[in-house]
Amino acid sequence: MPIGRVNAAKYIARELPAPFEELLGGEHSHRIFNTAHANWCTPPGHSIPWHDCYAGADMLPIPQKARLFLDPAGQPRTPPNHLRGQELPQVEQAIRHAVWADREAHRLGVDR
Numbered sequence: 001m002p003i004g005r006v007n008a009a010k011y012i013a014r015e016l017p018a019p020f021e022e023l024l025g026g027e028h029s030h031r032i033f034n035t036a037h038a039n040w041c042t043p044p045g046h047s048i049p050w051h052d053c054y055a056g057a058d059m060l061p062i063p064q065k066a067r068l069f070l071d072p073a074g075q076p077r078t079p080p081n082h083l084r085g086q087e088l089p090q091v092e093q094a095i096r097h098a099v100w101a102d103r104e105a106h107r108l109g110v111d112r
Helices: 026-041 051-056 062-067 086-107
Strands: none
Touching: 026 051, 026 062, 026 086, 051 062
């Protein structure tokens, strides 16, 4: 009997319990990380649409979104070379915000 695929996204809570969500920037943090992740992941000619990459990040809680911009040691990742115009400053802002959010999530004990 074949086993069907499980959509893990429905088991991941996007929002942290109060007050942690707001302490980590709330909806502002979600928008910064989602937009930067979509810009990061969609170089010219990329086959996956920008809005799909945005939605992929949108389902994650803030600490996991922050780690999209950090290496395994918690250091900022270097932005890809395809970023141009307003995208590069947005991604650089997201990286700085990710360092802060990751540090705060560790401090608050919500770094899941």
